[in-house]
Amino acid sequence: MRGLTTKKMKVTIDNIPVEVEDGTTILQAARKIGGKVVPPAMCYYSKLKGSGGKCRTCLVKVSQGSAKDPRPMPKLVASCSTPVQDGMVVQNLTSPEVVEARKGIVEFLLLNHPLDCPVCDQAGECDLQDLSFGYGMEETATEDDRREFPMTDIGENIKLHMNRCILCYRCVYAADQLTDKRLHGVLYRGDVSEIGTFIRNAVTNEFSGNMIDVCPVGALTDKTFRFKSRVWFLKPMNAHRECARCAGKTVAWMFGNEIYRVTGRKDQFGEVEEFICNECRFEKKDAGDWVIEGPRHISRQSVISANHYEEMTEPSVIDPIAGKMEKDE
Numbered sequence: 511m512r513g514l515t516t517k518k519m520k521v522t523i524d525n526i527p528v529e530v531e532d533g534t535t536i537l538q539a540a541r542k543i544g545g546k547v548v549p550p551a552m553c554y555y556s557k558l559k560g561s562g563g564k565c566r567t568c569l570v571k572v573s574q575g576s577a578k579d580p581r582p583m584p585k586l587v588a589s590c591s592t593p594v595q596d597g598m599v600v601q602n603l604t605s606p607e608v609v610e611a612r613k614g615i616v617e618f619l620l621l622n623h624p625l626d627c628p629v630c631d632q633a634g635e636c637d638l639q640d641l642s643f644g645y646g647m648e649e650t651a652t653e654d655d656r657r658e659f660p661m662t663d664i665g666e667n668i669k670l671h672m673n674r675c676i677l678c679y680r681c682v683y684a685a686d687q688l689t690d691k692r693l694h695g696v697l698y699r700g701d702v703s704e705i706g707t708f709i710r711n712a713v714t715n716e717f718s719g720n721m722i723d724v725c726p727v728g729a730l731t732d733k734t735f736r737f738k739s740r741v742w743f744l745k746p747m748n749a750h751r752e753c754a755r756c757a758g759k760t761v762a763w764m765f766g767n768e769i770y771r772v773t774g775r776k777d778q779f780g781e782v783e784e785f786i787c788n789e790c791r792f793e794k795k796d797a798g799d800w801v802i803e804g805p806r807h808i809s810r811q812s813v814i815s816a817n818h819y820e821e822m823t824e825p826s827v828i829d830p831i832a833g834k835m836e837k838d839e
């Protein structure tokens with residue numbers, strides 16, 4: 511309706527102010543600022559309805575609830591599911607309490623996660639690897655045995671390595687929301703919970719491959735790529751093709767002229783921009799199937815950026831006010 515404006519909320523996160531729409535969560539407000547202010551998210555995925563609230567990696571401190579009620583919130587809150595209030599003051603990295611809590615969360619996430627990064631296909635693009643690098647301890651404080659499961663094939667193209675699963679539920683939401691019929695889920699409860707298909711079903715939906723892209727660890731891997739290469743030896747190229755099922759916009763991971771694997775394109779928060787179909791992902795491995803657009807931008811902090819050359823873009827800009835160099839991410 512003309513003249514109707516949505517109320518803006520002023521929030522401050524790690525001393526940086528930002529204005530967002532009413533109903534925005536703290537995490538989304540932080541993403542609007544970008545950079546180190548953004549709390550890590552292992553279970554929340556903006557494209558999957560209902561996701562979030564499971565892993566607690568996104569905990570932040572609310573040191574002022576709102577302009578009307580400036581009292582701090584009594585406990586750390588999950589930023590992915592807490593909406594902002596006008597005048598709210600939030601601390602992420604500026605709070606030693608948050609950093610300590612996050613170390614504890616990482617320890618919990620690693621409680622059953624094997625240290626098999628040297629042989630895991632997700633290494634180099636694993637959210638848990640990054641999180642452990644930032645907050646992990648050198649030694650474990652527990653002596654208990656890790657949970658162990660046999661490796662299973664869930665369908666023709668996906669391998670489930672349950673030992674690595676952190677039960678974030680992202681793949682369950684992806685299957686629920688992208689495919690006609692979800693064939694897998696979290697079976698059992700408590701410390702015996704596991705991702706599985708009821709009576710060892712095969713997951714065969716046309717969009718099931720997206721479960722691999724949303725998995726933050728190496729629990730779901732692409733069987734057509736397993737053990738073929740390390741991601742940092744490949745060149746991620748933006749590629750597209752005419753596809754009747756999806757937008758056909760992908761990343762072709764190439765070695766020379768060969769395509770080793772095809773994935774969705776991920777944004778700076780590690781989320782797929784547009785979900786792709788199984789045909790594009792698993793069946794189109796010939797360079798002739800694709801229009802190769804050019805190298806993808808890879809953050810220079812990523813191991814994948816080694817020996818990765820991109821076309822020259824705009825040079826770094828000098829911010830005339832702050833007088834500081836805006837660094838390329």
Ligand code: SF4
Binds near residue numbers: 679
């Ligand atoms: S298999 Fe991956 S996406 Fe699914 S619940 Fe486990 S960690 Fe999450």
Ligand code: FES
Binds near residue numbers: 553564569589591
């Ligand atoms: S990302 Fe917020 S609880 Fe997991």
